[in-house]
Amino acid sequence: MDTLLNIPHRTCDITGFKVDLRSQTLIRVNAVVAVVCLLMAIVGAILLVFTRYQPVHLLSAEWYYRLVTFHGLNALIFWIVFFEIAGLYFGSTVVLNTRFCAPKLGWLSFILMVGGMIMVNVMVLSGKADVMMTSYAPIKAHPLYYLGIILFAVGALLGVALFFGNLMIARKEKTYGETLPLFTYGLMAAAIIAVITLASGAIIYIPTFLWSVGLIQNIDAGMYKLIWWGLGHSSQQINVAAMVSIWYLVSFLAVGGTSINERISRTAFVLYIFFICLASAHHLMTDPGLSSAWKVWNTSYAMYLAVLASMIHAFAVPSSIESAQRRWGYSKGLFEWLSKAPWGNPAFSSIVLACIGFGFIGGTTGVIFGMEQTNIIVHNTLAIPGHFKGTVVIGTTLTFMGITYYLIPLIFRRKIVAFKLAKAIPWLFFIGIAILSVSMIVLGQFGVPRRHWDASFSGGPFTHNFNPAVDFFWTLMMLGGSLAFTAALLWVLQVVVSVFFGPRVNGPQDMQLKISALAPEGKKHKGYEAPGTLILTLLFLLTFLVLFFLNWKWLAATWNVN
Amino acid sequence: MSLLTPVQGWYHKPVAKDERMWMVISLLLCIMLFVWMIMWHVYGKQNPSNVTYRTSPKEYAKMAEAYLKKNMMGVDNGVPVVKPEPNSDVLVMGEMWRWSPVLILKKDEQYNIHISSKDLMHGFSLQPVNMNFQIYPGYDYVLHFKPTSSGEFKIICNEFCGIGHHTMIGKIVVIESDADLVKYGYDKLKAPTVFKKDSANAGVPKTEAEMMSAGEQLYTLKGCVTCHKTDGTTLLAPAWNGLFGKKETVIADGNTSDVIVNEEYIKESVLEPQKKITKGFEKVLMPVLTVSNEEIDQLIVYIKSLKK
Numbered sequence: 001m002d003t004l005l006n007i008p009h010r011t012c013d014i015t016g017f018k019v020d021l022r023s024q025t026l027i028r029v030n031a032v033v034a035v036v037c038l039l040m041a042i043v044g045a046i047l048l049v050f051t052r053y054q055p056v057h058l059l060s061a062e063w064y065y066r067l068v069t070f071h072g073l074n075a076l077i078f079w080i081v082f083f084e085i086a087g088l089y090f091g092s093t094v095v096l097n098t099r100f101c102a103p104k105l106g107w108l109s110f111i112l113m114v115g116g117m118i119m120v121n122v123m124v125l126s127g128k129a130d131v132m133m134t135s136y137a138p139i140k141a142h143p144l145y146y147l148g149i150i151l152f153a154v155g156a157l158l159g160v161a162l163f164f165g166n167l168m169i170a171r172k173e174k175t176y177g178e179t180l181p182l183f184t185y186g187l188m189a190a191a192i193i194a195v196i197t198l199a200s201g202a203i204i205y206i207p208t209f210l211w212s213v214g215l216i217q218n219i220d221a222g223m224y225k226l227i228w229w230g231l232g233h234s235s236q237q238i239n240v241a242a243m244v245s246i247w248y249l250v251s252f253l254a255v256g257g258t259s260i261n262e263r264i265s266r267t268a269f270v271l272y273i274f275f276i277c278l279a280s281a282h283h284l285m286t287d288p289g290l291s292s293a294w295k296v297w298n299t300s301y302a303m304y305l306a307v308l309a310s311m312i313h314a315f316a317v318p319s320s321i322e323s324a325q326r327r328w329g330y331s332k333g334l335f336e337w338l339s340k341a342p343w344g345n346p347a348f349s350s351i352v353l354a355c356i357g358f359g360f361i362g363g364t365t366g367v368i369f370g371m372e373q374t375n376i377i378v379h380n381t382l383a384i385p386g387h388f389k390g391t392v393v394i395g396t397t398l399t400f401m402g403i404t405y406y407l408i409p410l411i412f413r414r415k416i417v418a419f420k421l422a423k424a425i426p427w428l429f430f431i432g433i434a435i436l437s438v439s440m441i442v443l444g445q446f447g448v449p450r451r452h453w454d455a456s457f458s459g460g461p462f463t464h465n466f467n468p469a470v471d472f473f474w475t476l477m478m479l480g481g482s483l484a485f486t487a488a489l490l491w492v493l494q495v496v497v498s499v500f501f502g503p504r505v506n507g508p509q510d511m512q513l514k515i516s517a518l519a520p521e522g523k524k525h526k527g528y529e530a531p532g533t534l535i536l537t538l539l540f541l542l543t544f545l546v547l548f549f550l551n552w553k554w555l556a557a558t559w560n561v562n
Numbered sequence: 563m564s565l566l567t568p569v570q571g572w573y574h575k576p577v578a579k580d581e582r583m584w585m586v587i588s589l590l591l592c593i594m595l596f597v598w599m600i601m602w603h604v605y606g607k608q609n610p611s612n613v614t615y616r617t618s619p620k621e622y623a624k625m626a627e628a629y630l631k632k633n634m635m636g637v638d639n640g641v642p643v644v645k646p647e648p649n650s651d652v653l654v655m656g657e658m659w660r661w662s663p664v665l666i667l668k669k670d671e672q673y674n675i676h677i678s679s680k681d682l683m684h685g686f687s688l689q690p691v692n693m694n695f696q697i698y699p700g701y702d703y704v705l706h707f708k709p710t711s712s713g714e715f716k717i718i719c720n721e722f723c724g725i726g727h728h729t730m731i732g733k734i735v736v737i738e739s740d741a742d743l744v745k746y747g748y749d750k751l752k753a754p755t756v757f758k759k760d761s762a763n764a765g766v767p768k769t770e771a772e773m774m775s776a777g778e779q780l781y782t783l784k785g786c787v788t789c790h791k792t793d794g795t796t797l798l799a800p801a802w803n804g805l806f807g808k809k810e811t812v813i814a815d816g817n818t819s820d821v822i823v824n825e826e827y828i829k830e831s832v833l834e835p836q837k838k839i840t841k842g843f844e845k846v847l848m849p850v851l852t853v854s855n856e857e858i859d860q861l862i863v864y865i866k867s868l869k870k
Contacts, residue, residue: 061725061727061728062725062845065722065725065727068722095565130725132722136682136721138681138682138699139682139683139724177566177567178567179568179572180567181568182568220700221683221698221699221700221701222698222701225683225698249565253565258568260578260581261575261577261581262568262572262575263572263573263575264577264581284696285610286610286694286696287698287703288611288614288696288697288698288701288702288703289614289698289701289703292603292609292610292612295610296599300592300595300596300599303593303596304591304592304593304595304596305592307588307595308585308588308589308592311584311585311588311591311592312585315580315581315584316581319578319581371595371598371599372599372602372609372610373599373606373609375610376608376610376693376694376695377692377693378694379685379694379695379696380685380694380720380721381687381692381694381720445692446690446692447687447689447690447692447718449687449718449719451720451721451722451727452718452720452727452728453727453728454728455728457718457728457731458728458729459726459728459729459795459797459798460659460728460729460730460731461638461640461641461660461729461731461732461733461787462716462731462732463716463731464689464690464716464731466689466690467690527579528579528580529578529579529581530580530581531580533580534580534583534584537584541587541591554692555606555608556608558608558692558693558710559608559688559691559693559707559708559709559710559711560607560608560672560707560708560710561607561608561609561610561611561693561705561706561707561708562607562608562611562706
């Protein structure tokens with residue numbers, strides 16, 4: 001292909017893809033900074049866990065709130081967005097055999113993002129922005145804090161624009177067939193959602209910055225919160241789209257699986273683009289100023305069409321694995337495909353665990369807590385961060401951790417050091433976060449507030465004793481948090497050591513993770529394509545219904561309010 | 563094929579039986595969830611209110627203060643106590659860092675509870691029933707509450723509102739009959755006389771004793787009590803007992819100097835709290851309160867009366 005003719009590139013001896021070396025460097029630097037941000041996030045996290053765990057109560061009030069801000073920004077924004085930019089570059093150049101449209105702008109984007117990230121972290125750690133990640137007006141931070149966020153967002157937006165630039169080159173020069181690969185298609189959905197999200201961010205952060213320097217008199221609290229969540233929640237939907245794309249990718253890499261119906265999978269991504277950004281409303285259910293009609297319509301993503309999309313993926317991803325496994329010959333009974341799956345492949349175990357955690361913990365609670373009335377019993381309690389530990393941490397973060405095991409040999413061209421450890425890390429991390437997340441949800445259902453330094457209310461005019469059962473769940477949360485922290489730290493160490501000191505990869509023989517051939521063509525048959533998956537999804541449905549009725553029963557037991 | 567372009571004819575491939583089944587089930591579930599929320603407005607008894615009035619933090623604080631002056635029947639741990647009539651409008655205010663007033667409600671009676679914030683966002687979290695609402699400055703949120711259980715309930719703040727956030731806790735007591743007041747020690751509450759219109763002392767307090775009593779009421783009413791304690795504890799701000807006449811080290815424009823706490827210094831600290839900040843309390847900034855000169859004089863008399 002002459003698209004890369006005059007450009008420094010290599011042909012991958014493992015995948016056969018042509019790799020633009022300028023693009024490869026950009027993918028590498030973004031991924032490295034992402035890992036640094038994750039490290040900062042988890043160090044913050046463990047300190048927070050041991051502060052809320054009352055027998056230790058580690059930090060002072062001041063540092064507790066400071067680190068809540070720090071942890072939120074680094075975990076939810078910086079780690080994830082840097083990784084996504086690396087992923088977008090990978091999906092739009094390497095996968096499409098094409099060149100990077102404007103590498104210099106790629107560097108500009110990187111510098112803006114790193115500059116913004118450093119500026120924000122310095123402001124937060126020096127105590128000039130103790131405002132939480134949400135920085136709800138009229139609470140005010142130092143102007144440089146808002147400026148840092150704006151720089152970061154502009155950099156990210158530029159990165160997204162470059163992704164579209166790469167797609168245009170690939171399309172014009174016909175470097176792939178007629179249709180985008182599903183992985184890149186899903187990333188494209190993520191990129192479109194990112195544009196909407198970052199635009200909301202600009203709409204709210206620019207006036208807030210002007211307000212912080214004194215050029216604007218007043219920022220309305222309601223307007224701020226409404227538009228801020230257009231950034232805050234929708235940015236998590238970028239993660240969902242990117243994460244699901246990676247699930248399809250790993251199914252292909254690990255067992256040669258493909259979506260059993262590409263049209264359905266792609267339609268589900270389109271549903272995300274149209275409806276998922278309405279979820280900003282999830283944060284406004286118990287707020288003044290909005291009508292019930294507005295709340296019901298928006299919180300349900302226009303009649304749950306984005307939930308429908310996730311439910312479709314919940315079937316399509318496991319069925320792609322099941323169908324491929326059956327064609328490889330593992331077709332005994334309902335679940336041989338699962339028991340004979342490549343569990344030794346850490347990327348595979350990561351995405352399967354991520355899929356389970358995202359669905360059973362994050363997804364169920366997300367839909368139930370996001371309903372207009374049930375939100376009353378969980379709003380701003382610890383159940384909310386518990387819920388998004390299930391989506392963003394078990395779902396997105398674990399998925400990104402898993403796919404990194406493929407990126408290390410393919411993009412960094414290094415072998416994974418201590419590979420046996422890699423097999424254990426996804427499990428440890430999953431178990432740790434699952435315990436942490438479920439404990440937080442239960443604590444929240446007992447009324448324990450989030451972002452709260454002292455649940456014994458020392459210094460207040462009154463005090464409140466929560467249900468004595470909370471002590472058990474605080475301990476459980478501390479143990480889960482410690483386990484997850486250990487696993488994440490091991491992952492960071494393993495990745496850093498492998499990337500900088502690992503032995504070089506010189507060809508397919510050095511690949512520790514299998515890249516499967518495409519599963520063979522199946523015989524035509526009439527029955528079910530993926531009966532095991534259907535059973536699993538029905539099990540999920542049952543779990544959802546049980547949690548659904550429990551929550552509504554708890555709501556019905558509270559005082560009357562209208 | 564997630565890494566490759568899909569096979570020929572992918573667009574027209576029929577949907578497998580099980581995938582179609584799952585999609586139909588999912589779609590039905592989605593519609594059910596949507597209809598459920600609407601039906602709860604018809605049959606359910608817990609629905610977030612649609613009634614909000616525009617206000618400003620200043621205006622609402624004024625209204626809430628007037629409401630307290632009219633209805634306050636005593637003080638519980640520095641927080642005014644009100645026992646509103648069923649179906650009446652009740653004004654509750656969140657501020658850094660307290661919920662005011664303490665409410666005494668009757669079980670199974672409805673109250674129109676207005677809630678707004680004087681400064682930042684606050685989270686109204688009623689425990690242990692566990693009902694949570696977001697409270698904004700500038701928005702008067704009207705929640706029609708009907709308590710269906712009796713006992714003592716707490717209002718926690720669950721939206722971050724600064725360093726003293728964890729001390730922000732209020733109280734609601736729900737009684738079945740007035741006889742229950744004894745259980746909570748509310749049978750002996752004494753309404754302050756200074757604010758009562760029908761009182762002989764209505765208007766401007768004159769004697770030293772009246773001034774002191776008025777100052778003491780303002781101390782709870784304006785929320786000074788939230789940070790300034792009178793038992794010598796100094797969690798968020800200097801304690802008031804033994805403060806008058808004391809030598810304090812203050813920071814003004816980055817320079818440290820010593821001041822004697824006298825009338826003039828107190829007045830300046832109320833009107834321009836950020837001008838001189840007592841050393842050791844730089845992290846908690848005192849808000850600018852709406853206080854008249856007469857009220858400051860009353861507060862000064864009250865502070866003078868508080869000995870070590």
